[in-house]
Amino acid sequence: MHLTPSPLKILVVGGAGYIGSHMVKMLSLKGCSVTTLDDLSSGHRDAVLHGEFIQGSLADKALLDRVLSQGFDAVMHFASFIQVGESVQQPDKYYQNNVVNTLCLLDAMRVHGVLRLVFSSTAATFGEPQYSPIDEQHPQQPINPYGRTKLMVEQILQDYDTAYGMKSVCLRYFNAAGADPQGELGERHEPETHLIPLVLQVASGRRPHISVFGRDYDTPDGTCIRDYIHIEDLCTAHWLAVQALMAGQESQAYNLGNGSGFSVQEVVDTASRITGKKITVQDAPRRLGDPARLIADASLARLKLGWEPRYPDLATIIAHAWQWESKP
Ligand code: UDP
DSSP states (O other): OOOOOOOOEEEEETTTSHHHHHHHHHHHHTTOEEEEEEOOSSOOGGGOOSSEEEEOOTTOHHHHHHHHTTOOSEEEEOOOOOOHHHHHHOHHHHIIIIIIIHHHHHHHHHHTTOOEEEEEEEGGGTOSOSSSSBOTTSOOOOSSHHHHHHHHHHHHHHHHHHHHOOEEEEEEESEEEOOOTTSSOOOOOSSOOOHHHHHHHHHTTSSSOEEEEOSOSSSTTSSOEEOEEEHHHHHHHHHHHHHHHHTTOOOEEEEESOSOOEEHHHHHHHHHHHHOOOOOEEEEOOOTTOOSEEOBOOHHHHHHHOOOOSOOSHHHHHHHHHHHHTOO
């Protein structure tokens, strides 16, 4: 007799945000039972296309207790503040939400015996690169409060594994970009600070120009180089991470990127080619804390998770983002 395995039950915290909403869609299409918990401080209710939606904050311990008592196979945690500059101006906001509220989540998980977590971490935990591409052995010396909050949670998770047997996968994103290939979802940050959506807003006429933050970096064209990773490839890595945890794999951190970098100018040129629009550029001073080059070595994720990016080329990433930006 064949028993059909019951669908995985996943709690997605921050499921109304950019990455979380794409994740909810993927999990649902994989047949999972998905619950989103989001306070809508930056997410959008209409971006949660599937499953149960609960509006609430990780600071609300009674709510967390009620939600976690439903029992879940795993939690995915996307609910963080992500703006580096803001984290320098308002570190209290970042330590409170990204660290303290995450602790509330972890403790509710522990109390209810939910002991698997996939956590959104970041290349910002590495700080100024000492070599490139950056692998998991690279020293982690973040240079801003945002990066420090993420590193603190990575360290807390190691201690929670040792003490409570909570297994986690930390995924350190390089530059998440692109949009749902079916065009149902995309990036909607308020305010938008990321390069690709801003460039495309210039192409669609929503902004007059794009500022290029520095042309005097030690790179071939003088502009900063980043490793852009398609949102769907990022979500696939989360899905593989949950499966690895379900199969009993030990806690692990993985760097996620394509291993190839593109300069700000290359992004502008590719966007201009894909959209067929003129993109007005204005040179601006360097942005504080921007390393010249951030490129991931994701060999470990390929090896241990079997992760294989499906959309590694910049033109496809931009084309999918443009499909979203140019939607009527
Ligand atoms: N950037 C830029 N103009 C903008 C926004 C970003 O020149 O209006 C540059 C930024 O300095 C960095 C790259 O684009 O080198 C990617 O920035 P983004 O904020 O998208 O991601 P980050 O690398 O900070 O995670």
